[in-house]
Amino acid sequence: MNSSVIVFPGSNCDRDIAIALEKMQFKNQMVWHKETKLPKSDLIVVPGGFSYGDYLRSGAIAGKSLIINEVIKAANDGCLVLGICNGFQILTETGLLKGVLLRNQNLKFINKDVNIKVINNDTKFSNKYKKDQVLKINIAHNEGNYFTNPNHLKELNNENLIAFRYCDENGVVNKDSNPNGSLENIAGIFNSKKNILGMMPHPERMVDNLISNTDGVNLFSSLLN
Amino acid sequence: MKITNQVVEKHGLKTEEYSSIKKLLKREPNLLELGIFSAMWNEHCSYKSSRKHLKNLPTKGKQVIQGPGENAGVIDIGDDDAIVFKIESHNHPSYIEPYQGAATGVGGILRDVFTMGARPIALLNSIHFGSPDHFKTKSLLNGVVSGIGGYGNCIGIPTVAGETKFNSTYNENILVNAMAVGHAKKDKIFYSKAKGLNKSVVYVGSKTGRDGIHGASMASAEFDENSEEKKPTVQVGDPFTEKLLMEACLELMKDNSIISIQDMGAAGLTSSSVEMASKGELGIEIHLDKVPCREENMTPYEMMLSESQERMLIILEDGKEKHAKEIFKKWDLDFVVIGKTTDTNKLILKYNNIIEGEIPINALASKAPIYDRKWIKKKLTKSKVDIKKLKKIKIEDALIKILSSANHSNKKWITNQYDQMVMCDTAQKSGSDAAIIRIHGKEKAIAVSVDSSANYCKAHPITGGKQIVCENWRNLISVGARPIAITNCLNFGNPENPEIMGEFAECLLGIKESCEFLNYPVVSGNVSFYNGTNKKNISPTPVIGGIGLISKFKKPINHQFKKNNSTILLIGKTFGHLEQSVFLEEIYSISDGQPPEINLVNEKNNGENILEIIKNNLVNSVHDVSNGGLIITLAEMSMGSNCGVKINKPKKLTNLLKYFFGEDQSRYVLEVDKNNLGKVEKILKNNNIFYENIGSTQKDYFEIQGELKIDIKELYKINDRWYNNY
Numbered sequence: 043m044n045s046s047v048i049v050f051p052g053s054n055c056d057r058d059i060a061i062a063l064e065k066m067q068f069k070n071q072m073v074w075h076k077e078t079k080l081p082k083s084d085l086i087v088v089p090g091g092f093s094y095g096d097y098l099r100s101g102a103i104a105g106k107s108l109i110i111n112e113v114i115k116a117a118n119d120g121c122l123v124l125g126i127c128n129g130f131q132i133l134t135e136t137g138l139l140k141g142v143l144l145r146n147q148n149l150k151f152i153n154k155d156v157n158i159k160v161i162n163n164d165t166k167f168s169n170k171y172k173k174d175q176v177l178k179i180n181i182a183h184n185e186g187n188y189f190t191n192p193n194h195l196k197e198l199n200n201e202n203l204i205a206f207r208y209c210d211e212n213g214v215v216n217k218d219s220n221p222n223g224s225l226e227n228i229a230g231i232f233n234s235k236k237n238i239l240g241m242m243p244h245p246e247r248m249v250d251n252l253i254s255n256t257d258g259v260n261l262f263s264s265l266l267n
Numbered sequence: 268m269k270i271t272n273q274v275v276e277k278h279g280l281k282t283e284e285y286s287s288i289k290k291l292l293k294r295e296p297n298l299l300e301l302g303i304f305s306a307m308w309n310e311h312c313s314y315k316s317s318r319k320h321l322k323n324l325p326t327k328g329k330q331v332i333q334g335p336g337e338n339a340g341v342i343d344i345g346d347d348d349a350i351v352f353k354i355e356s357h358n359h360p361s362y363i364e365p366y367q368g369a370a371t372g373v374g375g376i377l378r379d380v381f382t383m384g385a386r387p388i389a390l391l392n393s394i395h396f397g398s399p400d401h402f403k404t405k406s407l408l409n410g411v412v413s414g415i416g417g418y419g420n421c422i423g424i425p426t427v428a429g430e431t432k433f434n435s436t437y438n439e440n441i442l443v444n445a446m447a448v449g450h451a452k453k454d455k456i457f458y459s460k461a462k463g464l465n466k467s468v469v470y471v472g473s474k475t476g477r478d479g480i481h482g483a484s485m486a487s488a489e490f491d492e493n494s495e496e497k498k499p500t501v502q503v504g505d506p507f508t509e510k511l512l513m514e515a516c517l518e519l520m521k522d523n524s525i526i527s528i529q530d531m532g533a534a535g536l537t538s539s540s541v542e543m544a545s546k547g548e549l550g551i552e553i554h555l556d557k558v559p560c561r562e563e564n565m566t567p568y569e570m571m572l573s574e575s576q577e578r579m580l581i582i583l584e585d586g587k588e589k590h591a592k593e594i595f596k597k598w599d600l601d602f603v604v605i606g607k608t609t610d611t612n613k614l615i616l617k618y619n620n621i622i623e624g625e626i627p628i629n630a631l632a633s634k635a636p637i638y639d640r641k642w643i644k645k646k647l648t649k650s651k652v653d654i655k656k657l658k659k660i661k662i663e664d665a666l667i668k669i670l671s672s673a674n675h676s677n678k679k680w681i682t683n684q685y686d687q688m689v690m691c692d693t694a695q696k697s698g699s700d701a702a703i704i705r706i707h708g709k710e711k712a713i714a715v716s717v718d719s720s721a722n723y724c725k726a727h728p729i730t731g732g733k734q735i736v737c738e739n740w741r742n743l744i745s746v747g748a749r750p751i752a753i754t755n756c757l758n759f760g761n762p763e764n765p766e767i768m769g770e771f772a773e774c775l776l777g778i779k780e781s782c783e784f785l786n787y788p789v790v791s792g793n794v795s796f797y798n799g800t801n802k803k804n805i806s807p808t809p810v811i812g813g814i815g816l817i818s819k820f821k822k823p824i825n826h827q828f829k830k831n832n833s834t835i836l837l838i839g840k841t842f843g844h845l846e847q848s849v850f851l852e853e854i855y856s857i858s859d860g861q862p863p864e865i866n867l868v869n870e871k872n873n874g875e876n877i878l879e880i881i882k883n884n885l886v887n888s889v890h891d892v893s894n895g896g897l898i899i900t901l902a903e904m905s906m907g908s909n910c911g912v913k914i915n916k917p918k919k920l921t922n923l924l925k926y927f928f929g930e931d932q933s934r935y936v937l938e939v940d941k942n943n944l945g946k947v948e949k950i951l952k953n954n955n956i957f958y959e960n961i962g963s964t965q966k967d968y969f970e971i972q973g974e975l976k977i978d979i980k981e982l983y984k985i986n987d988r989w990y991n992n993y
């Protein structure tokens with residue numbers, strides 16, 4: 043499977059995701075933001091970091107960059123797109139995913155391992171997980187507090203477009219298990235065609251037992267499936 | 268502008284220093300030249316008070332590639348790998364403007380590391396604040412922590428370890444020390460020494476603004492009631508630009524384009540150009556009209572003294588300009604040839620081809636003043652604390668009071684604001700004795716830790732100096748790493764005061780003694796004097812940052828208990844030394860007496876054998892016994908883990924408070940499986956190491972036989988409360 047990782051100035055999880063993809067046998071290429079053409083890709087990853095310093099608003103400038111037009115075209119043609127952390131913020135800025143990511147409720151950067159629950163496992167991104175499976179995944183962000191309008195929230199729920207929710211280690215989704223104030227503990231969402239996933243947690247950080255755990259591995263093996 | 272006495276004084280120069288300037292120039296300097304002398308001759312850049320003492324530190328070793336004197340120290344960790352690291356202070360700016368002060372402290376130390384060709388892989392910090400009830404502490408804490416996080420998180424280097432302490436001695440002068448660690452190829456280290464005539468001197472990075480003018484001079488004076496007015500001397504950081512600068516430099520470093528490279532840190536363009544020329548015994552000519560400026564009408568004086576961040580000076584090989592320029596253009600950074608190397612041995616500054624300043628390089632570097640400042644030995648108190656005369660306290664109450672205090676609380680509130688995982692090589696995060704960073708793509712790892720013990724150093728500078736090196740060494744040993752070398756950040760008060768200078772001289776003697784005995788050389792560092800306000804000096808606070816190597820990294824070892832029913836061994840002798848302990852400080856507010864002595868022979872023997880035991884995979888967890896004594900060590904091993912512990916009543920020492928809270932040195936607690944116990948005891952006995960079997964791990968409870976029994980979840984909650992309620 044061919045993957046492309048978009049590199050913006052200020053991306054800083056680009057190497058991490060590339061290593062995870064290569065470990066999972068993806069044929070990966072790095073694509074610089076000034077490029078105007080994407081290589082042939084089955085999967086495009088918009089990685090985490092602080093694209094363009096996140097000045098103005100996180101993801102805002104990247105959402106208007108040269109390469110992002112190509113990402114939008116590819117996504118609309120059905121290519122799989124995964125946005126992680128800053129990548130999720132960028133995808134909401136482009137409109138490929140609806141909603142916004144606000145400042146964390148405590149107004150601080152949060153880095154820790156959190157539990158998330160697999161809500162929809164019937165997608166290209168999550169078919170190797172069990173439904174309601176609890177994963178422990180690292181988060182690291184200032185703006186991860188997902189918000190959207192009531193109609194879209196209804197759509198997310200009714201169409202099964204919520205990928206993950208923050209929960210406790212037993213899978214209980216409540217206020218205490220919500221690290222950043224996200225609406226309904228949402229940690230990741232799909233678009234209506236389910237070819238685009240945006241998520242705040244970092245699956246690429248969870249592919250090596252010596253460093254963390256391997257709860258992120260199945261996201262990549264789902265894609266290969 | 269005429270150079271009057273007032274102008275000289277404003278530049279932080281003494282009358283006799285001004286006389287030497289005139290002698291060296293054989294004329295009066297103009298204002299630009301005076302500014303340059305002030306930038307190069309201040310304490311921060313010239314080390315004029317400290318140099319004489321620093322010279323005595325051991326700086327060589329089998330694994331040392333580069334000792335002090337470069338941007339950072341470099342050590343050999345086997346194969347073709349080298350580690351580049353340094354710690355630096357940013358105390359004064361952080362007190363005036365905590366967010367930017369701390370952020371640019373991180374930015375500055377990162378540049379020191381990647382200037383040498385290393386990709387930064389870890390950040391650490393040691394931060395000291397005033398008393399929690401001082402009106403400024405809360406905002407300073409918030410600002411500094413978000414500043415450190417803001418910079419490191421954005422640039423994408425994990426902040427993996429550190430220490431945070433509160434003490435009223437820092438009420439009006441906080442300490443913010445940042446350390447950076449990088450990984451380089453042994454044969455691709457870059458230095459600042461210029462070589463060759465007529466080589467292009469290139470300015471890269473951000474544009475020059477009016478920020479930070481005279482920052483280094485500010486850091487070389489005490490604060491007074493007008494310190495707030497110094498805000499304009501604090502630089503503003505841009506981690507995004509630094510990320511671009513780092514990537515661009517590392518990209519250019521892949522081939523042989525660079526002759527030498529130096530970051531523009533303290534004293535900006537002045538110190539970087541002088542440093543390169545001085546080391547290369549060359550002259551340098553700069554055309555200031557070519558310097559990229561952020562603001563209009565900047566004068567040569569402002570350009571030479573600006574401390575705008577994220578800038579570098581590079582001397583390129585002939586014919587490499589085009590290639591280098593393309594790389595910097597790709598990263599949207601300025602790239603301008605602003606001058607060349609010359610054989611004049613002078614710094615010549617031109618603006619539109621008119622000479623604005625001309626100073627012999629050696630006048631700024633080797634001829635800068637060096638002082639043999641007067642110092643006096645510390646008068647040591649002989650007072651002893653008689654525990655029997657103090658108001659009685661139950662062990663349990665003392666334990667709870669300490670665990671819920673500002674200094675001994677769980678620091679997750681801080682560390683959760685730092686990205687510790689980015690780069691995906693952090694095998695052990697902060698909260699353990701030392702963090703562990705895997706070397707990317709290799710099976711080896713390094714351990715890193717920073718430590719200080721200001722109260723020990725205040726009471727007995729020599730013992731204190733000795734102790735911090737040992738404490739740092741022990742922390743690396745505890746995670747199974749062989750300690751290799753250190754960097755130090757020496758935070759002291761006013762060196763013109765003989766008592767303060769004495770603290771400095773004696774702390775250094777202590778550091779030297781331990782470093783020599785443990786074969787633990789100092790490869791880089793920084794001195795920060797004048798920490799104090801209105802003649803009130805801070806306690807002497809040398810901070811040690813150490814690097815250890817784990818050559819075959821299979822799994823991280825840490826301090827948390829792993830299994831029920833394993834045996835607990837206490838390594839090292841317990842005498843019950845309570846003077847200068849956390850116990851006396853937190854419970855009785857007593858800070859009298861002498862710190863515990865250190866026996867370096869035992870220190871080395873204990874440490875080396877524990878390393879052997881860890882290597883042979885014979886222990887489940889290890890923790891060194893430090894602040895707070897045995898009971899705090901055991902509590903830390905229980906909190907947040909899955910099991911507690913049951914400790915037997917000690918047989919020999921009858922005073923339980925002394926036994927559990929005493930801070931005797933060179934001790935460790937080991938958790939050993941019953942079936943490994945024989946092997947461990949054999950190693951200990953064969954090497955004449957004193958140890959005691961003090962109990963075993965158990966389910967759910969932290970217990971001292973006949974004294975206390977607390978649910979470990981409850982203990983965790985007690986320990987987790989302070990920051991969240993502050």
